[in-house]
Amino acid sequence: MATAGVSDPLGEALAVLDAFMAALNRGDERGVNATFHFPHVRLASGTVTIWQKAGDYGLEGFRARAGEGWAESRWDERTPIHAGDSKVHLAVQFSRWRGDGSLIGRYKSIYIVTRQDDRWGIQARSSFAA
Template sequence: MNRALLKTLTLFCCLWLVPVVSHAQTANTDSHDQAVAGAMAALDDFMRTFNAKDMQAWAATLNYPHVRFASGTVTVWQNAEEFARQPTFERLAAIGWDHSHWLSREPVLVSAGKVHINTIFQRFNSENEPIGTYESLYIVTRDAQGNWGTQARSSLAP
């Protein structure tokens, strides 16, 4: 094969591949951005309903089965009704908790249907004084109906 033909073929292949690779990267970026946006919105709902102390609304922000790793135990809830029966807010009130806020949320693993997010959140009393700061990992998934929700949490919080 002569050099001119080889250069032409190489140039043709490069020009043909650039749009394909570029389109794939754009599609991946769009999918990544949409997944992160969905997961962050789910975490916003999680914190909003948690701070409202509304067990049914909070339970609705989760995907099931829902798993929590904390205090040396693993707890699994199969559905929202089971989750909503726990005395979470009574236990938190006993330590002076009134509300919580995210300090940071960093997506560390992203796919079209699942986002792992390193978080740091802080708990406050009714005087808005911090009573604890905790690192955690939230796994937020998109269910079969397209709804984003927290599927699993691993926290250093009690």
Template sequence: MVDANALFIPQQDSIDETAMTLAALACIDGFTACFNARDLDGMDAHLHFPHVILSGEQLVIWERPGQLPASFFDDLTRDTGWHHTAYQEKHAVLVSPRKVHLRVVYSRNRADGSVITLHRNVWIVTWQDGRWGIKQRSY
């Protein structure tokens, strides 16, 4: 059982907000590079598990890697014409010890660069087990 009071007491680590933000941004850039390379294992390597996705009001929790089907990218390309994903904006909105909340705006694009969809999300990147990883994504 988690001490409920401890959940709401901020940790008192001294933090270097700039360094933490740069590390979190490098993590999501690595994730997106793997996404664009159609590398499911590489994507999972940039996540922390359990991994939380809040899509609209639907909460999804991935307990372990390997949750996307092997056909994910083939299906995405066939169904939407997706070729690559590109960021329009990414910046930290909250930095706290071992955690950075990022507002990200990115597009899913066709090969000619035209935009299929535009996404505005909040992603939470955490320092856990000696590395930065994406812990939660809200769509």
């Protein structure tokens, strides 16, 4: 059930994921932060990490865990689990690739995208990626 101004929560959530992936692949730290809501939570490798405010999330940590020779990531699957007017849960799979076109790996995750102050952003992620 959509409310005024929120006609397509799933479409909005998918657009945020596209913007996130594009910024990540450009190495645009500010752009990645712009796709998040804060505090932003990531659960992976048995660790919960919370970035409290925009600018706290840095790409150096991502690059350290992305895999040797990482050049880009791609969405393989994005399947809605639940969608409401202000929150969308998505089961996703993404892949990481080297510059020579070889695959580093494919990873299953859950992304939670929320609408706050009329803006959609990624609030939390739970991933099987390192």
